[in-house]
Amino acid sequence: MSDYRIKGETGEWEVVIGLEVHAQVTSNAKLFSGAATAFGAEPNTQVSLVDAAMPGMLPVPNRECIRQAVRTGMAIEAEINKWSRFDRKNYFYADLPQGYQISQLYHPIVGEGSLTIEADEKAGLPEAKRIGIERIHVEQDAGKLMHDQHPTMSYVDLNRSGVALMEIVSRPDMRSPAEAGAYVRKLRSILRYVGSCDGNMEEGSMRADVNVSVRRPGDEFGTRTETKNVNSVRFVMAVIEGEAKRQVELIESGGTVVQETRLYDPDRNETRSMRSKEDAHDYRYFPDPDLLPLELDDAFLAECRDSLPELPDAKRARYLAAGISPYNSDVLTAEVEAALWFDNLLDAGAKPAPAANWVTSELFGALNRMGRDISDSPVSPAHAAELLGLVADGTISGTIAKAVFEKMLETGDGAAAIVEREGLRQTSDTGAIEAEIAKILTANADKVEQYRGGKEALFGFFVGQTMKAMQGKANPQVVNELLKKALG
Template structure:
């Protein structure tokens, strides 16, 4: 991993830098809502998963779902954050058709989880070396989701679906430590990996179960450092919130557009309005949604229908003891046990499915060879074809069998790629394909020597050249491999050529 360098945007009047904080909303994996027993299953008909509490019928009182509290504590522990033994629910007042109470039950002054920190690995989108950076977590609080307004059923009407009303959300708020579009996407990916590993959120962004609000501002070089020294936000530019981002690619595109938009306004002598904006993925631009409210605009006050939460430390420790191996711990184990690079270990430990797949492939085999084939050949193919790992045409056991043939010199790495392509096409296991097509590599040194002697005798000029420039021996290697149909053992070919050519 290389050092973190500033992400600089060139403007007409000089350089600019980005500063961002993110609010990630993760739907709690729970069969019931935060304050009612209504179901949370996705895909139900409109207004079917709605209790009287969710619909804000008069006299209906909320009752806290203990399991949702447990899930929030598990997530806080996974973020290495402070778990607050005292927390409180507040009413956040605003008026939307899909918010039947006229307020959202959330947490303001006393959240369930306090400050934490995670390490984020970044692979820059436009090249450059991978690096990591620490991102501070300001808080995690529980809140209920709103319903959904539907505008496209009738051009003259808006319909409201309350199925999501009351669904439990964990809002994870970062400090403004994110400095580039690639870092923002990597941060959300890391949070997603953590909550999936913990089992506290399924991370399904297409269903809206994990989505991010990105607060974007720009400043001149050096201003962010002054903010870190003083804590004074006046050193940073006015922020705009990009709302409900549910795609890593869209997050990066929206930030890049928004940063340019703000820079152009500032360089023309204008000022940035604090507002909430939406991203249009078709036009690849952001547009104004509403002015951005501050905390006092919501008139927060303690919810009179809910007592404060007082959590016993013994329960917190019980939850801590039940935590699974998290991505950072898994990455460290992969580095130590399998001697993988931090980057490869990070890719393979990013989610439990990938990690389990790799460990099955590597079991009893060369782990570095296994890592290369999983990350480069298999993942490369799956990404290109847009196929999920769960639907891979080559299983972990089958890929492991191919690696064994490489390791015991039955086939070369080059032949292995041909075998792999045939496995993808469904021809069977690696050993079957090798046997069927006669793809075993030639390891008989006598047979290889005969081919080498023949090629050397037929090419005296090339022999003279390679003695002057040893690096040109690759030509002979290619000729021998061609003559053997690509089946000669590459190491044996190189060793015999060096001996015969006196290199």
């Protein structure tokens, strides 16, 4: 249970959050027309006759969009409705050419499911929590109005008109901004694993309507507001924090929360009212008579299920079982690209736990420095496995490994080749090491006295000196043993 509370003047308040996430379906064509869907195209260049709602035009469902919605539903272990139907949501707006949006009100394609957010103490999530998902339905996106093109007129860009969206509706199961943030991140991760949405929030591929209400802990739900089209995890959390505070202040000063739609202004970090329930549209939903009910057969469902990859939770469990730390398991499974890269590393023979440490520290550090994604890492999983193998079998030390990795990044060469070329193979030649130790102990007789007198911290000094004398190539374990013997 979250202990997130708003401290009002009259006591503590709990916040109740539900999210409706709109995720653009990854597909080459729109939901009901053959038009393309690429982001950033010139205005009105990806508009078919259907998208522009020319007279006599008809929608035809795009099978790929349906397939992606079903696969997504399977990924959140939801009930898949073999019979679903499209409804029209009627309202007038200049970005809505048909005068209605084709959506699914009465019979969505995906029913009840859930996802789990992991514990994360630092983020204020003391334990893992299951968040219910009420439904997923598919619907058309609208176009975009542009108000900055002309002093007195607005322009319309219909490129997005008709693009397929999944609306993923959560239960009001979240109780803190952190839970909501974790939910959006987890959902995004699952969508990207499944490949049904690229999860790109800046480009608007994923955005959330944030439903917030407050109540005394344990009371009935309060009246909620809905803040529309919030397009980052940070903003989702900021909206909840701000809106919960606003509602508490409103109630405590004698007001009542009205059910309304609000808009978030990221520049001022505040929400403002868009329209109240009284002004709410009557959308006059009814079944779209241009479309037959959508019926899914077993073969289609089987194909959808068989095409699902290993999902984040399963992968995380596998990593934990392989001895990878919970933290590393979380980090490695969050982004599908990293997880796939890491799996390739394991396939190439790397040992799970050290490999996980190396990826999350060395590799991510290097990529961060270079400003590159793991998908275009200059070092391949095979090369990385070779490097880790050299450490594991004692050929090089961890310190040398860092240097070899730098060379790998610079040259693109394999680890073994670099070690050979640069003569970095670590030595376990006790004779050579003992000779160096003897020299160092002689040169630092005072410190030897101190050590023997009980200042054991000096041991590290002798290790460092020996490693330095050996140009880092001495096997640290051998050095430790020999030093201990020599220092008595």
